Amino acid sequence: MITGANGFIGSNIVRAALEKNYKVVAFVRKTSDLSTIKELPIEFKYGDLRDIDSVRMAMQDCDYVIHNGAIYLWMPMWFWADPNDIRKMYEVNVWATDRLMKAAKNIGVKKVVFTSSESAVGVDGNEIADESKFARPFELPGHYKRSKYLGELLARKWNEKGLPTCSILPTVPIGPFDIKPTPTGRIIRDFMNDKMPGFVDTRLNIVHVKDVAMAHVLAIENGKPGERYIAGNKNMAFKDFLRLAGDVTGKKAPSFSFPVILAKMFAFFDEFISVNFKHSHPETPMESVAAAGYRQFDCSKAWNELKMPKTNLRLAIKEQVDWFKENGYI
Numbered sequence: 001m002i003t004g005a006n007g008f009i010g011s012n013i014v015r016a017a018l019e020k021n022y023k024v025v026a027f028v029r030k031t032s033d034l035s036t037i038k039e040l041p042i043e044f045k046y047g048d049l050r051d052i053d054s055v056r057m058a059m060q061d062c063d064y065v066i067h068n069g070a071i072y073l074w075m076p077m078w079f080w081a082d083p084n085d086i087r088k089m090y091e092v093n094v095w096a097t098d099r100l101m102k103a104a105k106n107i108g109v110k111k112v113v114f115t116s117s118e119s120a121v122g123v124d125g126n127e128i129a130d131e132s133k134f135a136r137p138f139e140l141p142g143h144y145k146r147s148k149y150l151g152e153l154l155a156r157k158w159n160e161k162g163l164p165t166c167s168i169l170p171t172v173p174i175g176p177f178d179i180k181p182t183p184t185g186r187i188i189r190d191f192m193n194d195k196m197p198g199f200v201d202t203r204l205n206i207v208h209v210k211d212v213a214m215a216h217v218l219a220i221e222n223g224k225p226g227e228r229y230i231a232g233n234k235n236m237a238f239k240d241f242l243r244l245a246g247d248v249t250g251k252k253a254p255s256f257s258f259p260v261i262l263a264k265m266f267a268f269f270d271e272f273i274s275v276n277f278k279h280s281h282p283e284t285p286m287e288s289v290a291a292a293g294y295r296q297f298d299c300s301k302a303w304n305e306l307k308m309p310k311t312n313l314r315l316a317i318k319e320q321v322d323w324f325k326e327n328g329y330i
Contacts, residue, residue, distance in 0.1 A: 001024075001025040001026075001027055001045070001058055001059045001062040001064075001065045001066070002014055002017065002024060002025070002026055002027065002065075002066045002068060003027045003049060003055075003065070003066070003067050003068055003069030003100075004027075004028075004068040004069030004070060004115075005024075005026035005027060005028055005037060005042075005068070005069075006026070006028050006032050006033060006034050006035075006036055006037050006179070007036075007068070007069075007072075007179070007180075008173070008177060008178045008179065008180070008181070008182050008184075008185065008209060009068055009115065009170065009173060009209060009212055009213060009216075010068045010069070011036035011037050011177040011179075012175065012176075012177060012209050012210055012212070012213035013066055013068060013213040013216050013217065014026060014037050014040060014042060015040070015210075015213065016210070016213040016214045016216065016217045017066075017217050018040065018041070018042070019214075019217075020217050022064075022217070022220075023043075024040075024042040024043065025042070025043045025044075025045055025058060025059075025062055026042050026043070026044050026045070027045050027046075027047060027055070027058045027059075027069065028044060028045075028046060029046065029047070029048055030046045033179060035179065036177045036179055045057070045058035049069050049092050049096035049100065050091050050092060050095075050096050052096075052099045052100070052103060055096075055099070055100050055103060056103045056107070059100075059103065059104060059107060059109060060107065062109065063109065063110045064109065064110055064111050064112070064113070064220050065100070065104055065109050065111075065112045065113070066112075066113045066115070066216050066217075066220075067097065067100055067101075067112055067113070067114050067115065067155075068115040068216070069092070070092060070093045070115065070147075070148065070151070071088065071089045071092050071093055071144070071147075072144065072180075072182055072183070073085075073089070073144060086143055089143050089144065089147050090143070090147055090150075093144075093147035093148060093150075093151050094147050094150045094151050094154065097114070097151040097154050097155065098154045098158075100112075101154060101155065101157075101158035101163055101165070102158070104158075104163055105158060105161065105162065105163040109163070110164065111164040111165065111166070111220060111223075111225070112155065112158070112163060112164070112165045113165070113166060113167075113168060113216050113219045113220060113223060114151065114152060114155040114165055114166070114167045114168070115167075115168055115170070115216065116148055116149075116151065116152040116155075116167040116168065116169045116228065117145065117148040117149075117152075117169055117170065118169050118170065118171045118172075118205065118230060118232065118295065118297060119135060119139075119140065119144075119145040119148060119149065120134065120135050120145075120148060120149040120152050120169060120228075121133055121134070121135060121169060121230065121297065122134050122135045122136055122139060123135075123139070123294070123295050123296070125294065126203075126294045126296070127296070128235065128296045128297060128298050129295075129296065129297055129298065130230065130297065130298040130301065131169070131227070131228045131229065131230055131301055134149075135149055152167050152169075152228070155167055156226065159225055159226045160226075164225040165225060165226070166219050166223035166224060166225060166226065166227050166228065166229065167227075167228040167229070168212070168215050168216050168219060168223075168228075168229055168231050168302075169228055169229065169230045169231060170207065170212045170231045170232070171204070171205035171206065171207050171230065171231065171232035171233070171295075171297060171299070172184055172204050172205060172206050172207065172232075173207050173208070173209035173212045174187075174188060174206060174207075174208065174209060174313075174316045174317060174320050175208050175209035175210055175316045175319050175320050175323075176209070176319045176320060176322070176323035177209075177323065178209075178320065178323070178324075181324075181329065185320065185324075188245065188317070188320050188321060188324065189324055189329050189330065191242060191245055191246075191251070191253075192249065192251065192321060192324065192330045193330060196242070196254055197254055197256060198254050198255075198256035198257060198258045199238050199239055199242060199254055199256075199257060199258065200238065200257070200258050201237070201238070201239070201257050202237070202238045202294065202295075203235060203236065203237050203238070203294045203295065203296050204235070204236070204238060204241070204295055204296075205230075205232040205233065205234065205235050205236075205295065205296060205297045205299070206232075206233060206234055206236060206241055206313055206316075207231060207232045207233040207234075207299075207313075207316075208233065208311040208313065208315065208316035208319075209316070210309075210311060210316075211231065211233065211308055211309050211310060211311050212231045214308060214309055215229060215231040215302055215306050215308040216231075218306040218307055218308060219306055222305060222306045222307060223305070223306060224305065227301075227305075229301055229302040229305065229306055229308075230297045230298070230299050230301065230302055231299070231302050231308060232297050232299040232302075233299065233310050233311070233313065234313060235296040235297065239253070239257065242254060244313065244314065244317065245317050247314075248314050248317045248318055248321070249317070249318075249321055
C-alpha cells in the first residue's frame with residue numbers, strides 16, 4: 001500500500017513499484033485529483049489518513065506499506081496563520097502516522113517505509129551532513145518541517161516496538177507528475193514563466209524524483225530496520241542549478257543575488273498581504289526563505305545500501321519542464 005499515491009513523489013513511487021513487479025494498492029482520498037495515476041494497473045482504496053478505520057481496511061492484505069502521504073505546504077509563520085490549518089497538518093503528518101504504524105503492527109505488515117525529509121537532518125555550517133545527525137529545534141522553521149521530523153521520530157519508535165521501519169529522506173526532488181506543483185516544482189515553473197528575477201545565495205542537494213521513488217521501493221528489501229537514508233544526488237549552489245536549468249531549456253538564468261535580509265523582508269510583506277488581504281497563499285512564504293541555507297548532504301548510504309540510482313539532473317529538469325508544458329503550467 002502506498003499512501004499519498006497521487007502526489008508528486010507518490011505517483012512516481014507507484015510507477016517504481018510497478019517497475020519492480022509489486023501489486024500496488026493506492027490509498028487516496030475520494031476528492032483527490034487522480035490524473036497522475038488513474039490509467040495505471042493498480043487497485044484504489046479510498047479514505048483519509050485521519051480515519052484509521054479506512055487506513056486499516058486498505059492495508060489489510062498488504063505485506064508492505066510505503067507511508068508517503070502528508071500535507072506538504074509552506075504555512076504563514078506569524079500570528080495570522082490559520083490554527084485550523086496548523087492543527088490539520090499535525091493531525092495528518094504526525095498523529096495519523098502514529099495510528100498507521102500501530103495498525104500496521106497489529107495487522108502483521110512486514111515493513112513500513114516512511115517518507116521523511118532532509119529537513120530532519122542537522123547541518124552545522126557549511127559541512128556535508130549525513131544521516132547520523134538529527135535536526136535541532138532552531139533548524140526546523142515552520143510547521144511542515146517540524147511535523148515531518150516528529151513523524152520520523154514516531155516511525156523510529158514503532159521500529160523499537162517491533163514493527164520493521166526505515167525512513168527515506170528526500171532532498172530537493174525535481175521531475176514529472178508534480179501536480180500541485182510542490183514548493184520545489186514552483187522553482188522550475190517560476191523560472192520558466194520569467195517570475196524569478198533573482199535568487200538567494202544558498203547551496204542545496206538536487207535529485208530526480210524517479211530516483212527518490214525507486215529508493216522507497218528498494219528499501220522494502222534493502223533498507224535496514226531502524227535506519228534512515230538521505231535520497232539525494234548532487235550538492236550545488238542554487239545559482240548553478242538555475243544556470244543548469246537555463247542551459248537545458250535555453251532560457252537565461254537570473255544573475256542577481258538577493259541579500260538574505262532583503263529576501264526575508266520581501267517574504268514578510270508578501271505573506272502579510274497575501275494572507276490578510278488577498279486571502280491566498282503567498283508566492284514567497286517566510287518559511288521557504290527561513291529554510292534556505294547551506295544544506296549539503298552525503299547520500300552514499302542510500303546509493304550503497306539501497307542501490308538507489310543517480311540519474312543525470314539534466315534529464316530530471318527536461319522531464320519536469322516537458323510535463324509542465326504538456327499540462328499547462330508553463
